[in-house]
Amino acid sequence: MRQYFILFIFGLFIAMSSCRTDFDTVASTGDLKFSKDTVYLDTVFKNIGSSTYQLKVFNRSKNDISIPIIQLKKGLASKYRMTVDGMNGNNGKIFNNVTLLAKDSLYIFIETTADITDANPTDFLYTDEIQFDSGANLQQVALVTLIQDAVFLYPKQNPDGTKEKIQIDGKAVDGFYLDENDAVNGNELLFTNTKPYVIYGYAGVPENKTITFEAGARVHFHAGSGLYVGDKASLQINGAVSTTDKLEKEVIFEGDRLESLYSDIPGQWKSVIFEKGSANHSINHLTLKNAVTGLEFRSPSNTIEIKNTQIYNCVEYGILAQNAHITGENIAINYAGLAGLSCVYGGNYSFTHCTFNNNWSGSSQFAVNLSNSLVGASPETNPLTQATFNNCIIYGSTSYEFNLSKNTGAAFIYQLNNCLLKFGSSTNADYQFKTDTEHYNNIILNENPKFYNVSKNQLNIDKTSAAFAKGNQAFIIPTDILGITRTSPPDLGAYQSKDFPK
Incomplete structure (x- = not known):
């Protein structure tokens, strides 16, 4: 009976240890790696929400790190919004002290809802960037969306x-x-x-x-x-x-x-x-x-x-x-x-x-x-x-x-x-x-x-x-669906035959 009690105490100790949240971390040194350097959110109509796009962030080092800040450059005024590893941060714009374990990664999901007036008037692109840390350790991933008026x-x-x-x-x-x-x-x-x-x-x-x-x-x-x-x-x-x-x-x-x-x-x-x-x-x-x-x-x-x-x-x-x-x-x-x-x-x-x-x-x-x-x-x-x-x-x-x-x-x-x-x-x-x-x-x-x-x-x-x-x-209909002149005798169907690219 005594040995079962000892096993129970040992198992309880392991379980409690596995639930630690106070990881020993070091500050990020600007060596994060990203699944892409620019996230292109496909064209959207003004004021209609986009699909959700994904960015993966990697910590290749042997140390658990803390990223002091992950934020949109335009801050709370940005038309983009994010979740970082399931967290919403400050209105989906600013996240403080984000932990990333050694040899691990985190997911950032990005969406946008913007008006045509938010876009650049010459190319109708709305842009921002995700900033990781600041100063000498600053790293950035660009965000680009084409806004279409309608x-x-x-x-x-x-x-x-x-x-x-x-x-x-x-x-x-x-x-x-x-x-x-x-x-x-x-x-x-x-x-x-x-x-x-x-x-x-x-x-x-x-x-x-x-x-x-x-x-x-x-x-x-x-x-x-x-x-x-x-x-x-x-x-x-x-x-x-x-x-x-x-x-x-x-x-x-x-x-x-x-x-x-x-x-x-x-x-x-x-x-x-x-x-x-x-x-x-x-x-x-x-x-x-x-x-x-x-x-x-x-x-x-x-x-x-x-x-x-x-x-x-x-x-x-x-x-x-x-x-x-x-x-x-x-x-x-x-x-x-x-x-x-x-x-x-x-x-x-x-x-x-x-x-x-x-x-x-x-x-x-x-x-x-x-x-x-x-x-x-x-x-x-x-x-x-x-x-x-x-x-x-x-x-x-x-x-x-x-x-x-x-x-x-x-x-x-x-x-x-x-x-x-x-x-x-x-x-x-x-x-x-x-x-x-x-x-x-x-x-x-x-x-x-x-x-x-x-x-x-x-x-x-x-x-x-x-x-x-x-x-x-x-x-015969003289031209096909693409306006190409049909030959005689004509091909069957809507399309005149042509040579395909090799």
Whole structure:
């Protein structure tokens, strides 16, 4: 029994020793090492908080040291804020007597929220530095952030403190109607390329009004936000061919997080919804990415023209069309959780020189889905009067990228001409691509289009692609999605082939 008591006392002594906080330290001598000498916080919009960035600080010496002060050079006035090994210090700006053990390291996490007026007026950079110690032992790590000015559009606050709302699908959602005579922003129905736009909530286009996006317009949607084109309203996107990698004339819809970490994350914002009764829509040179559903059409009001458009990284659908009437040329869609293109509840569709690829990391998604029914609708079936695909690529990461969902209660008319298609073997009469000439002509089945870089949404092809020079001249669109002249016979898909960098 005595030996157990002795062991208990010994264990208690060790435990108490391990809880010491009074380390013997020496003063820092200015020999700290850092994981980087400059921390670049990616571009942010004015007054929107950045992501959190990390700096690691190393003590390579054999001594436990005390750093007398870690602080931002601009002190309490700095727009940066830090935590040092989980400590907040004085408002995240100043930290005194920070202990760093021998051969150990500590983490500093940095964020910023700054206005355009805080930045340098010539380059819009906001800078500061983290200072370690002072005098002869002073060491510094620079902080740099680009602040971007923008037009902010958001629901107003009502007198009772609630937010302005609009009705979508019979539900009140945070939103507002754009005003062509707004006292602050002027004409909110005209999106120019002068400044980017940041939208909170759903921005609605009023009845009998047209929203126009000029070439080079940039629109950023906050989480849960979107664009709602209401009854009898119209949308015109007037992008144009760009001559540089900056896509200076492309119209771009994306989320409002500008950091590179967010560049390809799906679901950062909701959707562009075209309500029943909206009409006369034209989309040219639009790049849309990282939404829940990219474009959602709900009626056959008038023909919708979509040209030279790229849609990527959508949680549900790239394009969802319910009984719509769409003419599409040079469209590229990749990564969608359910379907890149889904045309349901009938309608009328014609797609030429389009690339519908779906490399979503799942097993049940499609590149293209066609249906003439809709559960819960009245009636549940509606005629699919036309669904034509000419000189297209329909491909992806699953074995079956093309899906037909027929209901005998309504017409179902479709045809694929000169298309490259990925589809596993099937005895179903609807998928007899070589013998069913009523629906399929010159189908290239299960051959690799050899896209340049699918993971980066680069769906270009070269001369080794199975889609090279396999198009029908009768369906040719003279230039591709990038404005490059097509050869004869044309390549399949949205892109004219080119040689890739070695």
